[in-house]
């Protein structure tokens with residue numbers, strides 16, 4: 001090292017990388033049990049020209065809109081704590097109360113009460129919703145007698161989940177029947193991950209549900225026995241008035257004020273061993289450092305590790321991603337026909353449409369309301385369905401507008417629209433994911449740690465916590481005893 005203080009590098013300035021850099025720079029931790037260190041040189045390397053990664057706010061019809069996430073869960077308090085720590089506490093907003101609809105069996109229908117990630121716990125409400133047919137209801141009745149004795153391994157739980165882990169769909173279809181899984185569980189649980197329940201790990205995507213199934217349990221009685229979800233009192237989610245883009249901008253500003261070097265427009269290319277630590281080759285030159293947090297998506301991390309840790313690189317290279325495209329439409333106020341109180345709708349893959357979901361943004365977020373304008377964000381793309389990625393922006397917007405008009409029965413005049421592409425953006429937590437990531441981490445040399453959504457938590461709080469955890473690992477491995 002040329003400096004007498006240690007140098008730490010963080011690759012990727014998404015929320016995970018920002019959180020890791022905060023901790024390495026000695027700023028106050030926001031997740032449980034993490035502590036930082038002072039006096040280090042910290043370099044945060046970001047390939048694009050802005051920090052924040054998928055957290056991004058834009059503008060449509062002159063109104064600020066979220067182009068990535070629009071809210072975060074409060075149960076893991078790290079994102080809320082970060083916002084408050086950065087002085088943004090008075091801009092935290094709960095989404096407007098409302099319900100969502102689902103386009104099932106050719107009609108828009110209200111979601112029934114009592115769903116846990118799409119698994120119904122109130123069968124009367126399910127029957128009244130009309131979402132599943134009489135045959136679908138009968139399939140649930142038949143499934144009630146079919147409680148299976150699942151082992152921790154089959155559920156993907158335990159310290160070393162093995163090859164026997166079953167996908168969420170495989171576990172739930174025999175108990176709930178195909179209609180419930182296709183019309184409810186897949187759009188909700190699969191939708192959060194832009195994937196399909198038939199190829200997602202239940203233990204990663206819904207760990208509470210997986211744990212409840214341990215032993216000889218039917219999912220309905222297991223979920224019925226769970227306590228209601230809590231979120232430290234108050235709303236389950238928060239968004240940020242003005243946009244979450246301000247959260248990442250404030251976090252980057254705090255880092256720079258603390259002396260962290262933010263190298264924007266600089267791509268990390270490879271990592272190798274070097275004197276007293278590592279040499280990180282970037283498009284802006286080579287950085288010698290004692291420890292590194294790698295927080296890009298898994299494919300990029302795999303490329304960086306190819307020489308230094310080929311086994312970890314292979315395992316990370318196995319993580320596949322889904323593309324998601326969004327079109328945010330601005331309509332003339334009052335022209336959109338969606339039932340009062342609905343803030344969104346889901347479209348199951350079984351319906352064969354391009355759109356997967358729509359969020360009525362200006363209803364969900366009162367701060368997005370402007371006289372004369374209504375904002376609606378339509379999503380397309382899920383794992384295995386690349387139709388939206390293959391269409392040009394113009395064509396995609398037209399197809400989604402036509403589907404929206406058909407599904408909602410409205411012919412609202414359009415004022416403006418914005419297409420956002422998130423290619424390879426949603427990691428697919430397939431069965432075996434936790435085991436693969438655990439092995440990849442074990443295969444890393446000391447002082448190199450992984451962070452970000454690739455590890456097994458798609459949400460902003462999980463990514464923040466993963467960043468702090470990775471920074472703490474690097475500090476523990478490199479600090480003199």
Ligand SMILES: Cc1cc2nc3c(=O)[nH]c(=O)nc-3n(C[C@H](O)[C@H](O)[C@H](O)COP(=O)(O)OP(=O)(O)OC[C@H]3O[C@@H](n4cnc5c(N)ncnc54)[C@H](O)[C@@H]3O)c2cc1C
Pocket residue numbers: 011012013014015016017045046047048051052053054055067068069070071072073266267268269295296297300324326422425451452453454457458459460461463
């Ligand atoms: C449309 C959409 C909606 C979402 N909705 C929600 C939601 O409502 N709530 C929620 O909690 N989560 C939501 N998510 C998920 C959440 O936004 C992401 O999982 C999270 O932001 C990922 O953070 P990250 O730091 O792991 O990675 P990223 O945000 O992907 O950041 C990684 C960074 O690494 C950089 N990078 C890559 N390669 C290199 C390299 N070689 N050198 C240097 N830099 C590199 C990238 O440019 C990027 O900035 C949503 C995501 C999307 C796309």
